[in-house]
Amino acid sequence: MESVGSLIGSPWIYAVVALSVLLDVFLPVLPSGVLVITAATAAAAGTATDAPDILVLTLCAATASVLGDLVAYRLAWRGGARLDRAIARSRRLKSAQERLGAALARGGGALVVLARFAPAGRAVVSLGAGAARHRARDFLPWSALAGLSWAAYSVALGYFGAHWLGATWLATAVSVGALFAAGAGAGYLMRRRPHPSEAS
Numbered sequence: 301m302e303s304v305g306s307l308i309g310s311p312w313i314y315a316v317v318a319l320s321v322l323l324d325v326f327l328p329v330l331p332s333g334v335l336v337i338t339a340a341t342a343a344a345a346g347t348a349t350d351a352p353d354i355l356v357l358t359l360c361a362a363t364a365s366v367l368g369d370l371v372a373y374r375l376a377w378r379g380g381a382r383l384d385r386a387i388a389r390s391r392r393l394k395s396a397q398e399r400l401g402a403a404l405a406r407g408g409g410a411l412v413v414l415a416r417f418a419p420a421g422r423a424v425v426s427l428g429a430g431a432a433r434h435r436a437r438d439f440l441p442w443s444a445l446a447g448l449s450w451a452a453y454s455v456a457l458g459y460f461g462a463h464w465l466g467a468t469w470l471a472t473a474v475s476v477g478a479l480f481a482a483g484a485g486a487g488y489l490m491r492r493r494p495h496p497s498e499a500s
Contacts, residue, residue: 313339313352314360321364321451325372328420333454336361337475340458358448358455365416365447366440369426373439376430409442416446417453417486454479 317335324330336357343352412429415421429439461475 314356317357318360318364321361322368322371325368325423325426328423332361333450333479334476336451336454337458337461337479340455341462341475344459344462354455354459358451361451361454362444362447365422365450366444369422369443369447370440372423372426373430373436373443376427377433379431409439409445412439412442413446413449414486414489416450417482419483421486422446453482 317332317339320330320332320335324332339352339357340354343354343357412425415425426443457475457478461478465474
């Protein structure tokens with residue numbers, strides 16, 4: 301962990317985490333989860349003066365996640381006919397939009413939470429909710445729950461992984477593997493969820 305100590309041990313880590321999490325709704329290739337886990341691993345090994353605070357790190361990642369969702373939602377809301385045509389051309393986006401609409405109409409947004417863990421699922425759901433012009437009051441509470449769940453899970457992986465395996469790159473690698481496994485599981489469950497027309 302010494303090789304990244306200068307960043308992890310400075311207040312700038314919160315800004316870097318926030319920026320990475322906020323932007324990965326548009327650029328899913330950004331390693332925001334890896335960064336959160338690495339910071340949490342360092343927090344488990346460091347002192348109060350040279351390591352991130354676990355609670356602040358969790359709230360920072362969760363808040364950035366919700367803000368990123370909101371930005372994507374509003375951009376999609378204003379996207380107009382061009383975005384509607386783009387979604388119509390993508391079977392995946394169209395299906396996700398329909399499933400999200402049905403979930404929100406039933407008053408259940410578990411799909412929003414599940415999508416936060418799936419690769420690119422956050423982008424699909426946030427853009428889909430905005431493009432379909434679902435009410436913000438239906439979408440944002442679930443986005444907040446999704447962001448907090450994802451942030452807490454990622455921080456817990458890094459923190460407890462370091463306690464169990466030591467503050468080493470092995471602990472970080474195992475924790476990142478667990479995050480990817482959760483993402484793969486979430487993606488599988490999203491594909492397995494029945495379409496509303498199939499549930500009857």
